[in-house]
Amino acid sequence: MFSNLSAGALGLSLDHPTAIDLAEKHGFGGVDPDLGFLRSLDGTAAIAEHAAAVRERGLQWGIAGLPVPLTAPAEEFRAALTDLPATLELLTAAGVTSVGTWLRPMHDDLNYRRNWVLHVSRLNLVGELLADAGLRLGLEYIGPKTFWSTERFPFLHSLGEARELIAEVGRPNIGLILDTYHWYTAGESAADLAGLTDADIVSVDINDARDDRERDEQQDLDRRLPGATGVIDLAGFMAAVRAAGYTGPVKVEPFMKSLAEQPVDEVLADVSQRLRDAINS
Amino acid sequence: MFSNLSAGALGLSLDHPTAIDLAEKHGFGGVDPDLGFLRSLDGTAAIAEHAAAVRERGLQWGIAGLPVPLTAPAEEFRAALTDLPATLELLTAAGVTSVGTWLRPMHDDLNYRRNWVLHVSRLNLVGELLADAGLRLGLEYIGPKTFWSTERFPFLHSLGEARELIAEVGRPNIGLILDTYHWYTAGESAADLAGLTDADIVSVDINDARDDRERDEQQDLDRRLPGATGVIDLAGFMAAVRAAGYTGPVKVEPFMKSLAEQPVDEVLADVSQRLRDAINS
Amino acid sequence: MFSNLSAGALGLSLDHPTAIDLAEKHGFGGVDPDLGFLRSLDGTAAIAEHAAAVRERGLQWGIAGLPVPLTAPAEEFRAALTDLPATLELLTAAGVTSVGTWLRPMHDDLNYRRNWVLHVSRLNLVGELLADAGLRLGLEYIGPKTFWSTERFPFLHSLGEARELIAEVGRPNIGLILDTYHWYTAGESAADLAGLTDADIVSVDINDARDDRERDEQQDLDRRLPGATGVIDLAGFMAAVRAAGYTGPVKVEPFMKSLAEQPVDEVLADVSQRLRDAINS
């Protein structure tokens, strides 16, 4: 696995060339692709050239966002599918190999099984379209109870459920985005990660939780940097991910607004070090 | 439909002969059967005689409890099945036509779909055994969020989900126990009851909710007598049940400890009147 | 319900104006819309004018074909979705209210449950897109064993399965296309049609079967005109459809090449009479 700079996940507004420069400067192993930047280049040849330059600087691609609103009303979803091939052409020209999205853990109208059918339906189609383009799709389950309990119908919010969804969809290019924060808030342990292989994991996020809140009181958008509080068993998580033979990107996504107020180099030096520590532990 | 005296649902400790006397005295249309009392009689002939006497007093049978722990560990469930035929013989000798149970709306270990499989599995078998004995099975979904949100995995807690479960089980003798309290706390309206028929409904409970709490703050075991606060749209509910052509028992289950402290005749006169008002509205 | 002239279902090559003339001449109550003809007209105003003229001749629209290859590879399906709005605009401009397709009852690679997921996935999306345009979708199950047994994995080939599929998809604008031929070859009886309502049925086909073959030897593409042999219980079927309150089109689809060799007027006079007899029986 490799440390991955995702400016968006850090809440930093960096243009793509700057993000690449900083990723190299601070020793990250990779950087998230930037679809807007790819669109601004002059066609697939220019994109390929850009990607080659990034690779030459020793950086791998992290993961792009899924360019389709997975559970949007049918007409909005259909319209997005119309545009999908052009977007996938940009991503594949850059050599990007995976995209990802999170799964909203509740719904006010669709009960669990109706929401399940909607997710399976959309993922079955999107998964095959992405496979045709050589792309994997990572799905991130969301653990905090303060989030999944806010509407009439809680939906999937655990690793086991996410794995069942992927199995039901039946597309081998679909896998998991694991995040220590969701793993912790879902009440899971290293045992729950047993049996996973590299083929099951598309991306990994590591974060810590506030130490002044109980597990069920943690807020999805108020986290801590990995290792900061020790609330989450980062070592146990990383050991399990290592045992799975995971080879992909690892990033942090702390949702801490304060990061944007600190000097960028300071933030990235700290984040890069924390990722290296976790990966090499 | 007919008003039904269920001493247990009222929190009253009445022996069965007394309950029958009071049901007649206060003009109820029916009374819940009492399995313990049936067991105390001397065989099926005595039970049939007892049942005939109840009928002669103008009382129909309400609904008995399901004599099997639906989601117990396998060995406990198996042992209960061993005893089931003897119990069903008592109930059918008395002319009882339906049993019921409620569905626990959450689980700490089984996620929604795993819990669904457990429920379908057990209901598929129990439903057929009850059908062989000529008995219907009523299932009651539980609506309060203060209940379904208390463990890791919320389970079914709405009418739509209960109907899907019954369809999946595929036993035509399984139907619903409707309770205004769960209907209200689940955020449902009369529209959700549209399309139901008498064949879909096994029993009906009517209750009201506290008027000093929001819907999502209501507690399962702290209700009010039907019509007491007007929080719940009793008229809309009863109109829908009437439109369904429902012919079965209607009772109250307020979980108000204060009832046990009032004179029984006073309580039952009030309850009987409330039931008649609702049924004849 | 009304008799419907579907030239395609009769194997006749009639241009649309001729089909309309002949439908009127022979007393049909409706005629299938012709998407190619609608496309040849000069925009939605011309289409609306055409449709008004058809209505003035006392003809209702039958049913159009679903303009999407339901189970095609994802990219082909996606491309068809890109073109769908334009096609739906033509159909709705003409006042067409329903489209239909049949369900292939076997697959060489996808087992039953994987094929089920594919169908649910595609129907969930297509059903919502059609609903947005005010169109119903009829699904026809295919009964002959000589067809469903020809590949590794038989798929749905009965009314009960088709109803389960529609329930799982959960789109109220999706219903059934019933065909006596599939009803017979699936081993079904009038009892299987009990409980259906007009909302469940989008279109009806009536045909008869050869009287020199056993049920399981009947071929999907070798049928007889309704009432011709009496193998199929047409009266029982029509009584059940009438009891459902069905209001839509009824046509024949005999797959008899000999019809194309007979004088068209002779064929249509005969077919129209058979439809009237069945509808009025």
Place this chain on the structure above:
Amino acid sequence: MFSNLSAGALGLSLDHPTAIDLAEKHGFGGVDPDLGFLRSLDGTAAIAEHAAAVRERGLQWGIAGLPVPLTAPAEEFRAALTDLPATLELLTAAGVTSVGTWLRPMHDDLNYRRNWVLHVSRLNLVGELLADAGLRLGLEYIGPKTFWSTERFPFLHSLGEARELIAEVGRPNIGLILDTYHWYTAGESAADLAGLTDADIVSVDINDARDDRERDEQQDLDRRLPGATGVIDLAGFMAAVRAAGYTGPVKVEPFMKSLAEQPVDEVLADVSQRLRDAINS
């Protein structure tokens, strides 16, 4: 893995002591337990003594039959559950670790999904009861089309479907009984066996098919001894089973009546040699 003498699977009527003698004489690694024989012994102590004696002769236990009629009507199934603990006590006293059954690949009344619900329901309960007793349950899918196509509703008849069933049931003590004959008639190859582990496989049967019939014409009860015709790719199958790390019993089940007419020693010497060849290939 080890070669296993199953007299029943060979169509031989051997009493249990004779079967044990012959298993040792002909170099089998194991022998199927005999429930009738265990019942004839004087209690669990005698059974344990018998089992110890078998082990001392170098023989492991093969697999016993599931002592419950999995898909029987509910009352018959319930009655069998009443007797189950006593039977399981005998098996566990003998140190037997697994039981097995085959899955009937069609049904005349239950369609695929209704039959699936029945199987999941019964297996969910039986699987947990067996797990409580420390027993694994092996399920054998049945491949011949001449069998699954004989009723209205084909059911599961392939490895993929059997694995999906086991996943849905969700009991880790349930696994597969693999048989080359079903694997071949289901149209499967070594690739279909990829990814299996020892935990997925409870027992293995190896047989060959007639060389004068096409795959879809093969009859379930008319097979050949493993390697006899070379129709089935025994080497590819065994390589996959070996790659899975399989440690359990391997037997033959040829359904050849002619075996009962040959000298027993001749038959067993031949079968034992064929099993050794396959295991050591």
